[in-house]
Amino acid sequence: MNALIIQGVVDRLRAVALTAGVGVLTGIALLAVHPLSAQNLELNRLIQIAFDNNKGIRSLQIQTQQQKANINTAYTFDKTTVYYGYDENNIAPNDLPLKVWGIEQSFLFPTVYSSQYKVHKAEWKIAQTAYEIAQYKLALDVSLVYEQIVWIQQREKLYQYLDSLYNDFARAGSRKFELGETNYLEKITTEAKARMMHTSLTKVVQGKKAAYEQLAALLQVDDTVVIANSELEELNILSNNTALNLHRDHLENTTALYKSRLNLERNNWLPNINLEYFQGTNSAMRGSMYGFQVGFSFPLLFTGNLSKNKVAKLDWLQWEEQRKNQEAKMNSFFVVKRSELEQKHEAIRYYNESGQRLSDEIIHTAEKSYRNGEIDFFQYIQSLESAANIQLDYLDNLLQYNQAYLKLYYFDYNE
Numbered sequence: 001m002n003a004l005i006i007q008g009v010v011d012r013l014r015a016v017a018l019t020a021g022v023g024v025l026t027g028i029a030l031l032a033v034h035p036l037s038a039q040n041l042e043l044n045r046l047i048q049i050a051f052d053n054n055k056g057i058r059s060l061q062i063q064t065q066q067q068k069a070n071i072n073t074a075y076t077f078d079k080t081t082v083y084y085g086y087d088e089n090n091i092a093p094n095d096l097p098l099k100v101w102g103i104e105q106s107f108l109f110p111t112v113y114s115s116q117y118k119v120h121k122a123e124w125k126i127a128q129t130a131y132e133i134a135q136y137k138l139a140l141d142v143s144l145v146y147e148q149i150v151w152i153q154q155r156e157k158l159y160q161y162l163d164s165l166y167n168d169f170a171r172a173g174s175r176k177f178e179l180g181e182t183n184y185l186e187k188i189t190t191e192a193k194a195r196m197m198h199t200s201l202t203k204v205v206q207g208k209k210a211a212y213e214q215l216a217a218l219l220q221v222d223d224t225v226v227i228a229n230s231e232l233e234e235l236n237i238l239s240n241n242t243a244l245n246l247h248r249d250h251l252e253n254t255t256a257l258y259k260s261r262l263n264l265e266r267n268n269w270l271p272n273i274n275l276e277y278f279q280g281t282n283s284a285m286r287g288s289m290y291g292f293q294v295g296f297s298f299p300l301l302f303t304g305n306l307s308k309n310k311v312a313k314l315d316w317l318q319w320e321e322q323r324k325n326q327e328a329k330m331n332s333f334f335v336v337k338r339s340e341l342e343q344k345h346e347a348i349r350y351y352n353e354s355g356q357r358l359s360d361e362i363i364h365t366a367e368k369s370y371r372n373g374e375i376d377f378f379q380y381i382q383s384l385e386s387a388a389n390i391q392l393d394y395l396d397n398l399l400q401y402n403q404a405y406l407k408l409y410y411f412d413y414n415e
Contacts, residue, residue, distance in 0.1 A: 042146075042227065042228065046225070050220075051138070053220045054138055057135060064124070064127045064130075067128075070120050070124070071121050071124055072120075073120065074119070075113050077106075078106045080105050082102070083104070084100070084101050084102075085099075097282060098280030099280060099282060100278055102276060102279070103277050104274070104276040104277075105276075106273070107272065107273045108272055108273075109267065109272065112267045115260065115267045116264060118260040118264075122253060122256045122260050123257060126253045129249050130250065133243075133247065136246065138218065143410075144406060147399060149212065149227050150227065150229050154230050155204050155392065156205065156208060156230075158391060162197050163201045169190045170190040170191045170194040173190035173191070174187055189381075190377075193381060232395060232402070235401075235405045243409070243411035244330070247413070251326060251327070255320070258312075268305060269305060269309075271297055272297035273296060274293075274295040274296070274297065275294060277290075277291075338408070344398075344400050351390070355393075359387040359391060360387075362383050362387045363383070366384065
């Protein structure tokens with residue numbers, strides 16, 4: 001509705017109120033809903049604040065850095081043994097015992113280290129995608145609360161207007177009753193309507209306070225945040241497959257992790273390598289005697305190894321079933337949200353094409369009929385409520401549409 005139509009509605013309602021003995025009205029027009037630009041700088045700023053301050057996101061960021069630093073721990077070797085020995089049974093050719101110095105090092109089979117590296121790298125990739133998904137989830141949560149607050153603030157403006165209108169009617173009704181111009185039923189009805197409307201307004205105010213608390217919990221800043229926007233808009237963001245692809249990458253990275261763990265357990269069957277170098281001498285020798293030793297360690301008692309290998313394989317099989325379940329949920333989520341968007345968009349389209357005009361016509365006809373004495377006060381009030389309900393239904397459908405749109409945009413299929 002353009003500004004001229006809105007102003008016309010306000011003027012007509014003001015004229016009706018004056019006719020009924022009501023003072024000058026303050027508030028918004030009943031049907032004042034304006035589409036805003038899809039590029040919401042205020043919301044973008046709030047999302048950035050959440051990214052910078054939310055402790056949960058910062059914790060995941062540190063965890064990602066930790067997993068990245070952990071990758072090279074795959075090449076951790078056992079401590080090197082340096083020893084000195086003296087044994088009277090260890091006799092040199094000059095018939096004197098040798099004093100032996102040596103160094104010893106054990107290694108896992110080389111492919112074990114590369115397998116461990118792949119495990120740690122897969123863990124880092126999972127942490128990275130989990131962090132990015134958490135960022136999307138945080139952006140979604142902030143967006144949902146933002147949309148709810150804007151929705152509440154627009155309802156609040158409408159209820160403030162209706163609350164003021166009904167209060168003025170209640171005062172006018174009491175005055176008319178005192179002057180004998182109306183009956184007692186009309187007096188108490190206007191008072192009851194005024195109280196009911198004030199109760200509704202109070203609930204809206206309380207709901208706004210709770211929504212701001214939710215927003216504060218997401219932003220986690222000391223400053224009080226106030227959202228200036230109070231006009232709910234139909235979202236029309238460019239399509240984005242980034243979130244969907246990110247979830248798919250997360251599934252693939254998890255699959256890679258289970259496979260690399262299974263491969264690591266298989267490589268653990270390979271022998272360890274032991275290297276030793278030593279030299280011995282005594283006081284009567286001019287030089288030293290040298291030697292080395294190469295050995296392999298095999299798992300002769302392999303019951304535990306068999307069990308670990310079996311567990312790793314079952315883990316991988318279990319994950320494969322879970323992955324298929326997640327993919328089914330993703331496909332179902334996409335279909336359901338698209339259907340929900342179409343349903344809500346149809347309701348929005350009806351309002352834009354017919355509902356808006358119908359509400360305006362209800363107000364215009366009710367005002368004219370009430371002035372001409374064709375309808376009584378109760379019928380007039382019912383007409384106002386009908387027009388208000390069309391507006392409220394539209395706002396509800398618009399909020400639900402935006403919520404479904406955001407969940408699909410950020411692909412929150414685990415909701």
